[in-house]
Amino acid sequence: MSAEPSRLSLFSQSSFPAPVSPELLASSPTLNLAATVTNGNTLAIRRAQGELVSSSTERGLTIQALCWKADGQFLAVAWDDGTVRLVGVENAKVVHRISVSRQTADPDADPEPITYIAWARNLTGRRHFGKDDNDIASRLKTLGLSSSTDGFGLGDADGKGNELVDLPHALTFLEIDSSLPKLSPLPVSGGTGHDMFVFSTTASLESMFAPLKPEDNDVVDVTVVGSRDGSLHLSIYDSFPIGSFKVPIKQGPSPSSSQLAGDFELCLHSYHPEVSTHSLLLRTAGQEKADFMYLVPMDLRFVSYSPVNLSLLASKTTTLQKLLRYVKQTQIHIINEWSSTRELPSRFLSFIQEDLQQKGSGPTSIVQALYHTVLTGHVHRPVKEWLVDSIAERGHKRWEKAVIPGLENLRNLIHQNMLPAIERCTLILSRLSGIARFHEEEDHIGFTNAEITRLVDILSAFNLVCHKVLLIVLEELELFRMFSSWLRITIDRVSSSTVSEEIMEKEALLDPSKILRYIDKYLVSSPMAIYFTKLPQETWNEDWDRVQESSAILDELDDQLKNEQAGKPFMRALPNMAFLVDLLTAKAGDVFQNIAEAEKRSVRFGQAVKLELAPTEAFALVDVKMCLVPKPNGVDGVTYTAVISEENRFDIGVFETKIEIINGISSAPSTAFYYSARLDPHTDSRVIDIKFLNGKVLLALCHSEGKQPYLLRILFRPENPRYQPTQSGIASLSGDAPSSSSVRRMEFAEDLASFVPVRMEVMEADESRGGVPARPSPTADANATTVLDVPPQHVLPVDGRVRVRAERHDPPAPGCPLGPAKDGPHGLADLPGHAALHHGRLDEAAVAAVQRVLVARDEDELLEAREARVDEPQDVDQQRRGYGGNNASLIATRFTCASSAGSQRLNTVRRFASEAMKPSLGPK
Structure with missing residues (x-):
C-alpha cells in the first residue's frame, strides 16, 4: 500500500427533511435530483436543497426498485403489481407503463416481485460492429478526400469545404417532424385511464415526442428488469417491449446443452456500449447471502446486427x-x-x-x-x-x-x-x-x-x-x-x-x-x-369480425356512408x-x-459460469464490470466480478471472465480468479462496500469502529498474470499476494470518526447539461446545503464520478449497536430523517492547475495531461437554472446510526474529490 495516502477534500453536502428508505434511494446522473421512498410508500423526487419536485403513490401498492436512466430523463419505478412505471423528469408524470409479469395458470396469483432494474445504452449497426470509420477514412484518403466522424462535416483536409458526406446515412435519418406544428396539450378534464394527465402539458408532450437526436442515430437504450422467479424482461427505447425470458443456466455452449433446475434471480447486470453481449449475475432466488453465483452472457444480436437500423x-x-x-x-x-x-x-x-x-x-x-x-x-x-x-x-x-x-x-x-x-x-x-x-x-x-x-x-x-x-x-x-x-x-x-x-x-x-x-x-x-x-356489443363484434376480412377499409367506409345517406342498411360500427x-x-x-x-428471436443466452470461492464461503459484497477487448474484426468482452466473502472481510477477490464474441454470439467463457487487495488482518478495519470506477480501478470503502473511514483505490489487474487451471474450471493466479503498489489509501479530510459508512455508488461523468455553477460559501447549519470549494490540487477532469451516501448521527449511547436501524417499515427507525444529495462543478483554472501537477509527476503522464480535454464554460442559462451535469470524479459518503438519545436522525450526503481518482495514476 502507498506510504502517503491521498486526501479527499469535501466537495459538497446536502440534506432533505424527510424519512427515507435506504434501500430505495436513487440520485439522478445528470440533475441535482434524488428519488426516495418514504415510510408511507410515497415516491418523492427532491432537489438538492430539499425542495420537493413531485410526490406520488399508488394506493395499495409497494415500491420494489428504483433506477434512473443514464441521461436522467426517466426514473424507472417498479411496483408490486408487476409493472414498471417510467416517470418523466420534465413533468414528474408517469409517461410509460411496462408490464413485466409473466402469464401464469392462475390469473389471481400475485405477480412475482421485481428484484432488479438496469438501463443500458449500446451502439448499434455496422458503423460500430465490423467495419469502422477508419476503413472509410482510408478509402476516402485514396481519393484525395477527407472524412468526418459523424458523416455530416463539411471541409476537406485542406479546409476547402469539399467533404464527402455520408449521404445514405443522412437520408435514412432525415427528420421532418421538427418542421411540423407541435402537438397541442389535451384538457385535463374529460380524459380517462392512465393517460388522462400525460398529455395535458406542453412540457410533457415535448418530453414524450422529442425528435431523434443525430448523436442517437446509432444508439439503442435497453431496459433490463429482473424478477424473483428468474424471469428477465427486455424493452428498448423506454417503452417498446421485446419480451420476457427465463434465463437458462446452461452447462454447455450449444443450445441443446443441459440446464440446471431451479429459480435464479438477477442481482447484477453489466454492459459496455460497444459490446453487444451483456453480463448477467444471478443467484438462487430468495437468498440474502449466496455462496455461489452464475455469470450468464446475454447476446443481443439485434444490437450487433440488424437488417434495418x-x-x-x-x-x-x-x-x-x-x-x-x-x-x-x-x-x-x-x-x-x-x-x-x-x-x-x-x-x-x-x-x-x-x-x-x-x-x-x-x-x-x-x-x-x-x-x-x-x-x-x-x-x-x-x-x-x-x-x-x-x-x-x-x-x-x-x-x-x-x-x-x-x-x-x-x-x-x-x-x-x-x-x-x-x-x-x-x-x-x-x-x-x-x-x-x-x-x-x-x-x-x-x-x-x-x-x-x-x-x-x-x-x-x-x-x-x-x-x-x-x-x-x-x-x-x-x-x-x-x-x-x-x-x-x-x-x-x-x-x-x-x-x-x-x-x-x-x-x-x-x-x-x-x-x-x-x-x-x-x-x-x-x-x-x-x-x-355507443353501440351494442353484438353490433360491435359483428362488424369487427367483418372488417377483419376487408382489404380496403376506406372504400368500405365510403360505401357504408352512402348507404346511410340513402336510408339503406349499413355497418353501424364502421363509421x-x-x-x-x-x-x-x-x-x-x-x-x-x-x-x-x-x-x-435474436436474444441468446450463453454458457453459464459458476463463481464460487474455495473453500466455499458466502459472498458478502459483489460488484461486476464489463470491459471492451478490441480485435481486428470486432470486439470481445471481459467481465470482472469483485467479491468479498462473509468469512473473510480482509481479502478482495476478482473473477476475470473472458468472452469471445463472433458475429454477435458469445462462445464458452473462460474464468480466472485472483486476489487484488488484502487488508491488514491485525486491524479491525473491514470493507463496507466495493465498486468499480472503470476498467482498471476498483474502490473499496473501509471502516473501523470508532475510527475514520477511508477508501482504497485498487489497480485490480495483475501486471504479469500466470494462471493455473483448477478442478472447478476457474484458473487461479500463481502467487496470489497482491502488489502493495497497486493499492492507494484515500482519507477524508475532516473528522468523520462518528460516522458509520453503509453504501457506495459510482456514476459516470455527464456533460449533457453542462457544469454546475458555483454556490455560496459554507454554512454552519447542519440541516442546510453546504458547499466547500475544492482546492486545485484535489480537482481534475476524469472519467467517472463516485458517490457514497451518508447519514449523520450523534455518538451512540453505550450498548447502542452501530449500523443501520431496522425497526422501521422500510428498515428505518420511526424517527425524523433526512436524505441528501448535491452537485458541484470544476472550473478550468482548477483543471489547469491539476494538469500542471500531473506533468511534474511522470514524464509518461505529460502527454496525457496535455491531451486532457478542458470543458468549456457552460452557458448563462444553465448557470441561472442552477443545475447541470457532473464533469468531475467525486466521492460522497453515506453513513448511518441511531442517535444516543434516539430522538433525532439526519441523513447527509457528502461528496469528495481527489486527484487520486485519475485512472492512469499509480502510486510512486
Missing part, C-alpha cells in the same frame, strides 16, 4: 405507440365533449315532447312546432308555456353555455389535436413502408409492406371520419348561433304583452333558412351521432370513431408484436 426502427415504432395513445385520449375527449353538448338540450326537449304528444290536436313534435313558429310567428300554447316557464332567460343561457363552448372545444380537438396526430402517424407509416419495401426479401424484420399498407388504409378511413365530423361541427356551430338568437328573441316576445321595436329590428336581421335548417337537422338528433354513439381507433390500435399492436418477436 435498429435505432430508426425503434424510435419510429415507439413514437407511433405514443401517438396512438394520444389519438385514443383525444377520441375520448371528443366523445365526452359531444355528449356534453347534447345532454342539457335533450333534457329541455324531453319536457316539451311529452306535452305535445299528449295533446289531441296541433303539432306532435317540437320540430313541427318550432317550424310553425319560424314561418308564421305564431306560438302554440304548450310551446309558449315551455319557453316561458322551463327555458326562460336563465335556461337559454345554460343552453348556450352548454352547446357553443362544447362545439368550439370539439372543433379545436379535431383541428388542433386529432388531425395533426393523424399527419404524424401517416409520416411514420410512410417511413415504415419504405423500410419494409427495401427489406421485403428478409423475413426477420418483423413486418411487411402489406401490413403497413393496411394501417395506412385504416388511418385514411379515420382521417375521412374526422374531416366529416369537423365539417358538421362547423355547420352546427354557425346554425346554432342563429337559432340561439332567434330563440332568445322568441322568449322575450312571448314573455311580454307588447313587442318592442328593438325586438323587431333584431328579428329582421335573422336568416330564417339557417334557423329552419338547424331545427330540422340538429335540434333533436345530430348527424354526428353515427360517429359517436364510429371509437371503433376505428380501436381497430387501428389493434392492427398496429399486431405489427409491434411481430417486430418484438423478431427481435426476441
